[in-house]
Amino acid sequence: MLKVKKAKNAGFCFGVRRAIEIAEKTLKEKDKVYTLGPIIHNPQEVKRLEKRGIKTLESVSRIKDGCVILRTHGIPLELHEKLEKNGNINVIDSTCPFVKRAQDVVRKLSSDKATKDSTIVVVGEKAHPEVVALVSYGNKKCIVIETSEEAKAFKDNKNLNIVSQTTQTSENFNNIVNILSKKYKISVYNTICKATLDRQQSAEKLARDVDLMIVIGGKNSGNTTRLAQICSCKTKTYHIETFKDLKKNWFERIFTIGLTAGASTPDWVIKDVELKIKEFGEKLQN
Ligand code: SF4
Incomplete structure (x- = not known):
């Protein structure tokens, strides 16, 4: 069962x-x-x-x-x-409003007397629409760093103010902050939103206890992709968009399945997935 x-x-x-x-x-x-x-x-x-x-x-x-x-x-x-x-x-x-708050932080940093001569580091995905929009509030003072490797290779001669894409993982954000703090005078503005943190923490907790994780959400959704990355460090994980992506053989010799979904996944998509898994469970039992 x-x-x-x-x-x-x-x-x-x-x-x-x-x-x-x-x-x-x-x-x-x-x-x-x-x-x-x-x-x-x-x-x-x-x-x-x-x-x-x-x-x-x-x-x-x-x-x-x-x-x-x-x-x-x-x-x-x-x-x-x-x-x-x-x-x-x-x-x-x-x-x-949480994205607006991040935009306001960037705008203020780029114009306030005390910070306007510093560089604003945005931790996030360069091509993501939220990051593209965030950078536009920075009056050409932003650079985007996506990974620890990029942080290690980064060179600047100014102080750094570090902000985050709202859906980053705390782990990636903190790693990049730690790397930059060794070479620069930094100020940190953690703009990761609480909904993102809550979903990441619940997903990680659940993934530790199950044989398989199913993460539901758009393949274009940054926060869903990061949930899948977090879960895959703990257990076998599949990132799907709808019930049609599920395969019966994923559930053979599996007892406990964990379900999570990105912040942009509607309830009706999640319910369809739950029903399909139930259907597979009944078929595998017979
Ligand atoms: S994940 Fe949701 S609450 Fe968080 S910034 Fe995006 S839209 Fe807002």
């Missing part, structure tokens, strides 16, 4: 739930509703919203009028300002 245990903190976080509520409300009230890039990093939930009428665009050039919802992990400052100036476009900001 397969026993399924779910992580204490899994699935939608406050910021994602808030963005979906904003999108649903806007859809009810307005006609032309767009997002720039996916509103959250979950292809299944984005598709559900698209079926209800939201259009996901990669660039503003095709938007003449209507509402543009800004995604949870923010957009670059210049683009935001450009949209606000366009009188035909109604900008609805669903950027998560």
Whole structure:
């Protein structure tokens, strides 16, 4: 009999739930509703919203009028300002307050008298939309460091102010801070959000106790990918997007399965996975 245990903190976080509520409300009230890039990093939930009428665009050039919802992990400052100036476009900001807090920290560091001559180090993934947006608030004073190796190779002649992408692991952030602290005068601003920390800690705890971990969420979701990385250090782990990715043979000779999901994974996707695992369990028993 397969026993399924779910992580204490899994699935939608406050910021994602808030963005979906904003999108649903806007859809009810307005006609032309767009997002720039996916509103959250979950292809299944984005598709559900698209079926209800939201259009996901990669660039503003095709938007003449209507509402543009800004995604949870923010957009670059210049683009935001450009949209606000366009009188035909109604900008609805669903950027998560924790992401905004990180943007405010970067903006303040880059302009305050005491810190404006220092370098701002953003610990995060260079190409991730949140990091691209964060850097845009830094008045060309940011550099992005992704790994310990990059931190070791980094060279600068200024003091460093270190901030984080909200969904980084504490481990990667602390390792990079430790490396840089040996060579530079540093100030640390830990902007990892609590929802991320809670999900990472619950996933790690559960992964220690089970034979197999299933991590559910978008392959484009940074926080889901990091949950899978954390779990795979403790036990056999698969990162899936939906129940269709599950394979029956994964569950042969397995007794306890742990389930977790990224902050952008909706409940209905998680429920479908639970049902499919139950179905496999019953088939393997017979
Ligand atoms: S993971 Fe954290 S920062 Fe990102 S949307 Fe959720 S609460 Fe906000």
